[in-house]
Ligand code: DOR
């Protein structure tokens with residue numbers, strides 16, 4: 540059994556607790572009365588990045604499941620959900636099982652695998668796989684996997700949860716279809732004030748959405764889809780965090796330096812999500828509650844609603860990151876565990892860094908390195 544006396548992130552701010560971990564699970568949590576806790580260490584429960592592109596297959600030069608999952612642990616993430624716009628895409632049964640098998644062999648953090656629907660054939664295959672989400676691209680992305688609009692309704696008719704990458708018009712149509720069929724819809728990387736306003740009005744219990752740290756905190760030119768917005772867009776996203784916006788996810792999308800120079804979309808995000816979000820909370824750029832809801836409660840509620848055993852509670856899997864605070868540091872891509880070393884956050888000042896990541900009751904990342912315990916599993920259904 541392990542015992543930790545530590546501040547835990549709650550909706551009202553850091554709270555000192557005594558946590559006991561045994562047999563991979565949280566065995567008790569109690570208020571740590573009169574016990575000294577380090578004011579510069581914060582436990583973040585069950586961090587999960589539900590939007591990462593770990594590449595591999597024919598793009599192993601950009602990232603592999605091994606390097607990307609190590610980056611996830613170094614970023615404090617206990618689990619990740621992998622996007623299927625790979626080469627070849629995860630859009631048929633055989634490739635889906637090949638992808639799952641690759642993760643079971645190579646991943647050092649826990650994982651969920653998505654499936655891409657972009658044509659008649661992948662639509663026909665989707666009925667017989669059990670992915671986290673069916674991913675639908677309605678607008679331009681890395682790879683040419685855009686679904687023709689006329690097939691969208693048939694994807695919703697399958698009744699399987701859908702994650703969506705779309706322009707505003709496509710998103711509106713997907714929301715309409717989610718209402719019509721009751722199909723779960725997760726809207727990826729909301730980035731404009733118009734999208735936020737629309738979702739605030741039309742979101743129902745089966746619809747969730749996410750925002751990325753880069754859309755929340757950065758503006759200007761960087762090759763990423765959707766593009767970085769205006770200061771007004773950012774303000775609208777920040778205001779909606781924890782209410783309309785359920786989840787913060789990184790959209791970790793590594794590329795080679797050469798591909799970036801040639802305009803490839805995407806950034807290395809899984810290692811900066813927590814330091815950037817914790818920093819914003821400490822600086823008061825977002826409330827404790829917004830942090831708690833979008834980094835912990837939102838992802839947990841989504842995974843539980845989808846039938847997964849996830850979230851930090853007594854009797855459940857002990858997943859957490861420990862973040863050191865009270866420091867001044869700047870994001871330095873040269874230090875990334877990811878194979879790719881590019882980030883629009885380069886030089887961004889942070890006041891937090893991940894020092895430990897525990898998965899199912901064991902430290903998988905500690906003292907600056909991946910530990911011998913680190914072995915990923917698919918997040919189980921409860
Ligand atoms: O910037 C992006 N990169 N947006 C996407 O939609 C895809 C991603 C990638 O896979 O490179």
Ligand code: ZN
Nearest residue numbers: 704727728764
């Ligand atoms: Zn996308």
Ligand code: ZN
Nearest residue numbers: 590622790792
């Ligand atoms: Zn993406």
